[in-house]
Amino acid sequence: MSPSLSIATTVSPASLAGTLVSNSKNVLCSLHWKNNDATKTNRNLKFRVCSVSGGYNTSVENVPFPRDYVELISQAKEAVELAMKDEKQLMEIEFPTSGLASVPGDGEGATEMTGSINMIREFCDRLLAPEKARTTRIFFPEANEVKFAQNTVFGGTYFKLDYLTKPSLFEDFGFFERVKMADRVKPEDELFLVAYPYFNVNEMLVVEELYKEAVVNTERKLIIFNGELDRIRSGYYPKFFYPKLAALTKTLLPKMETVYYIHNFKGQKGGVLFRCYPGPWQVLRRTRNKYICVHQQESMPSLKEVALDILASA
Incomplete structure (x- = not known):
């Protein structure tokens, strides 16, 4: 018996048209939207809810790939709010800052970090009421980054800006002095946001x-x-030389909910791994004006699996 399919969608005027085709193994989504100019307004998330019965049973909520960074920040904000309602305490947001189709390294390191600072400010302004700024502590990698943030996008705000490490006398050799977190946290703190903690392995x-x-x-x-936690997940840092960092894959990372995630794969068989909580992980194939979902699952696939198995055979 062929599987039956029911679809419920919410579509904004002249912005989204979609078709969904299903077989017993995969749900294939084709999302298309017109190229509208970005506006500085909040957009409601458009959830696609699909229920499939028969040989393959699933219930999913899909969010379309963002058209621009304005929509991306709006989606990330909604994802975090939903995760907080589900009592998630440790969350990850990951996306490229040099363009929605870029990969880490496409932009110069300092430029990518500056892009993240701007996105963090926009995200915090969307997520938090003004009175919550005083109870939000934002940790940057080290003290110089705090000074830069204070002198640029976070100047004049009430957010608590802090740092994870501070330079030592052996900074040129890659050594930094760790900051004891118990000494930095204040009783009134409610939310911690850690900005791009990948510059130093500590x-x-x-x-x-x-x-x-x-x-x-x-x-x-x-x-x-x-x-850039994929560096740790993928074994980029050799376990022999970085045993404590490798141990995070068994201690810290399993406790984490990746609430918003974009990772691009370049090449002829390129595509995107995309997730917006509480929806599934989607592997998208990019064409000129649409994204086609070629695979989706509940748990995060490895980047190797996406590149060599899913996209290669899609």
Whole structure:
């Protein structure tokens, strides 16, 4: 018996048209939208809800790939709000800042970090009421980044800006002094946001300390923003030389909910791994004016699996 299919969609005028085709193994989504100019207004998320019965049973909520960074920030904000309602305490947001189709390294390192700072400010303004700024502590990799943020996009705000590490006398050799998190956190803090903790390998170890000492057994929330955690997941850092960092794949990362994620794959068989909480992980094939969902699943696939198995055979 062929599977039956029911679809419920919410579509904004002249912005989204979609078709969905299903077989017993995969749900194939084709999303198309017109090229509208970005506006500085909040957009409601358009959820696509599909239920398939028969040989393949699933219930999914799909969010379309963002048209621009305005829509991306709106989607990320909605995803975090939903995750917080589900009592998620440790969350990850990851997306490229040099363009929605870019990959890490496409832009110069300092430029990508500056892009993240701007996105963090926009995200915080969307997510938080003004009075919550005083109870939000944003951790940057080190003190110089805090000064830069204070002198640029965070100047004149009430957000608490802090840092994870501080330079030592051996900074030129890659050594930094860790900051004891218990000394940085204040009783009134409610939300921690950690900005791009990948410049130094010690930064994520400090993030783990922050989570253990200031988040566990509290009502606080912690968001890691563009931490390039795929480096740790994929074994980029050899376990022999970085055993503590490798251990995070068994201690910290399993506790984390990746609420918003974009990773691009270039080449002839390129595509995108995309997730917006609470929806599934989607592998999208990019064409000129639309994205086609060629695979989706509930758990995060490895980047190797997406590149060599899913996209290669799509």
